[in-house]
Amino acid sequence: MSGVLQSALESRIDAGGKCLVPYITGGFPGWVDAVRACAAHGADAIEIGIPFSDPVMDGPVIQQASQAALDAGATPVSILQEVRTLDVGVPLVVMCYYNTVFHAGHERFAADLAAAGVSGAIIPDLPLEEAGDWAVAADSAGVETVMLAAPTAPDERLPRVAARARGFVYSVGLLGVTGERDSLADTATALAARVKRVTEMPVLVGVGVSNAAQAVEASKVADGVIMGAAVVRRLIEGGADAVGSFVGEVRAALDESSR
Amino acid sequence: MSILVTPSSDGRFGEFGGRFVPETLVPACQELEAAFHDAWSDSSFREELHQVLREYAGRPSMLTECYNLSEQLGIRLVLKREDLNHTGSHKINNVIGQTLLAKRMGKKRIVAETGAGQHGVASATAAALMGLECKVYMGAVDVSRQELNVFRMRLLGSDVEAVTSGSQTLKDAVNEAMRDWVATVESTHYCLGSVMGPHPYPYMVRQFHRVIGEEASQQCDDLLGSHPDFVVACVGGGSNAMGIFSGFVDTPARLIGVEPAGGAAVGRGQPGVVHGMKSYLMQDEYGQVQEAHSISAGLDYPGVGPEHSYLASIGRAEYPTVTDDEVIEAFQVMSRTEGIIPALECAHAMAWIIRESPKMQGKTVLMNLSGRGDKDVGQMMGILGGLK
Numbered sequence: 146m147s148g149v150l151q152s153a154l155e156s157r158i159d160a161g162g163k164c165l166v167p168y169i170t171g172g173f174p175g176w177v178d179a180v181r182a183c184a185a186h187g188a189d190a191i192e193i194g195i196p197f198s199d200p201v202m203d204g205p206v207i208q209q210a211s212q213a214a215l216d217a218g219a220t221p222v223s224i225l226q227e228v229r230t231l232d233v234g235v236p237l238v239v240m241c242y243y244n245t246v247f248h249a250g251h252e253r254f255a256a257d258l259a260a261a262g263v264s265g266a267i268i269p270d271l272p273l274e275e276a277g278d279w280a281v282a283a284d285s286a287g288v289e290t291v292m293l294a295a296p297t298a299p300d301e302r303l304p305r306v307a308a309r310a311r312g313f314v315y316s317v318g319l320l321g322v323t324g325e326r327d328s329l330a331d332t333a334t335a336l337a338a339r340v341k342r343v344t345e346m347p348v349l350v351g352v353g354v355s356n357a358a359q360a361v362e363a364s365k366v367a368d369g370v371i372m373g374a375a376v377v378r379r380l381i382e383g384g385a386d387a388v389g390s391f392v393g394e395v396r397a398a399l400d401e402s403s404r
Numbered sequence: 405m406s407i408l409v410t411p412s413s414d415g416r417f418g419e420f421g422g423r424f425v426p427e428t429l430v431p432a433c434q435e436l437e438a439a440f441h442d443a444w445s446d447s448s449f450r451e452e453l454h455q456v457l458r459e460y461a462g463r464p465s466m467l468t469e470c471y472n473l474s475e476q477l478g479i480r481l482v483l484k485r486e487d488l489n490h491t492g493s494h495k496i497n498n499v500i501g502q503t504l505l506a507k508r509m510g511k512k513r514i515v516a517e518t519g520a521g522q523h524g525v526a527s528a529t530a531a532a533l534m535g536l537e538c539k540v541y542m543g544a545v546d547v548s549r550q551e552l553n554v555f556r557m558r559l560l561g562s563d564v565e566a567v568t569s570g571s572q573t574l575k576d577a578v579n580e581a582m583r584d585w586v587a588t589v590e591s592t593h594y595c596l597g598s599v600m601g602p603h604p605y606p607y608m609v610r611q612f613h614r615v616i617g618e619e620a621s622q623q624c625d626d627l628l629g630s631h632p633d634f635v636v637a638c639v640g641g642g643s644n645a646m647g648i649f650s651g652f653v654d655t656p657a658r659l660i661g662v663e664p665a666g667g668a669a670v671g672r673g674q675p676g677v678v679h680g681m682k683s684y685l686m687q688d689e690y691g692q693v694q695e696a697h698s699i700s701a702g703l704d705y706p707g708v709g710p711e712h713s714y715l716a717s718i719g720r721a722e723y724p725t726v727t728d729d730e731v732i733e734a735f736q737v738m739s740r741t742e743g744i745i746p747a748l749e750c751a752h753a754m755a756w757i758i759r760e761s762p763k764m765q766g767k768t769v770l771m772n773l774s775g776r777g778d779k780d781v782g783q784m785m786g787i788l789g790g791l792k
Contacts, residue, residue, distance in 0.1 A: 208569055293427040
């Protein structure tokens, strides 16, 4: 039985489309409007980052946004309180580092997410072997835990990662941290193809998907893309309006390519 | 049964440790674990390691009896002289081990983080010796307070990058080294500098430093006729302490790991997860990692190696703190009284011994002098002004 997140993505895919999941740093000034703008311009789900003091998977742009959010006083609690008031009509997925979860306690954090109306969670420093206790708590709270598949994973590992994934499988686009790149890495489509072979779940490419053309390229193999730094840079530079027009531009390009 | 833990495949010391890293790094950690296991049980690897430590690093390091301080403090104080190793600290034991292992794994490049610069200098040295490319990440704050070590690393042919994110100290250098490793994992070995990080690092680095405790155990038997009453070492991540503790953990000796008051992970922290491990961690009510504040760049770290958390949790080792002022005093006392300028890190251990000596009258105390203070004299000149 698929959850809210997976169902939303599958309805796009079943209609012949490609999924678009933008990322917004929670707590960054103007972030709530940016989430609304994403929803209004065709996002299928929205990833909301809970800023952490030591974001090892993130490059300079998301680091900067996270620090600004922390400096503005953002906490996991304050962000989830605002999320609770959002009614944007698409599933919300929280991205946070594991200490935020561990510190709150697995059951409590899962319950807090569910109570805030969050459908899914992505925890980039919680690999398969360590995910067990959290995954059980998340499953029982109805929170879909997205698992990441990495280009370095041997073939035997991918089916196990996919089997533990809920919502979708996050196919990591390159060796490296989040951030924009001039071109889509070859590993992006290569890994997405490998993951597609071992799962029926939606497979989305994230990390290093930087513009509409790269989103289209990745989506030739994958079911869609997650876009982080490219969106957050626009949030930093131009606020919610800039985010909205960028998301709309990528949406149009994906729709055009899958027509 | 020994208290010294050999972690199982989940990398746990009791409830601590583990492998909390991005998926991208999981295969690399598994590969490293297998390669280390293979090398450690290979007598030719152990022989080569032993030979380099002997002929290049200057092992075994000696034990020095401190007659002057012993008389002054009413204890019998002996020092394990890791400060006399090549590059001036215990760090060389681990980097010789890891660079030999990196070559065995076919890696061409290493990355390292450094706080005070001792691990960075040791890594740069071993990389020069072994013909490996080396990049060292160092917090921008530490770059300015340890400029001599920065120059040393560059002289040795390494690339040093000042890290300007976060608190710009050791924890941020670790973040940046991990980010580098995520991007370069196929060609690069992360030469982590302490008994921390994801499995197998805490275990592997402790094994590479066990030589300190093994030598000291034999030397104490020869000199004292027994184990000492106290074994004292400073703790940041905790590698020099784990090295010397490992030789005495199964004796009745009291094990004392001295933390800076501004970086007391065990003393003031609670279990948390950062840098790949579950361990005691200084954090706020939401789990944000707090910044440590210590006079000593090498101890300016809000976490601690997981085996220390385990030893603390079972009550086998104690983790008191000392203040910067006590450290500054101990730094001068040791210099004047014994003619040994200690690293500021080790001055923490000395400061605890001076403070607690009234309660240890007549006892034997082994202190790990894990590094020499040459690197700190510039900073101390600034603090003390011109001494008359």
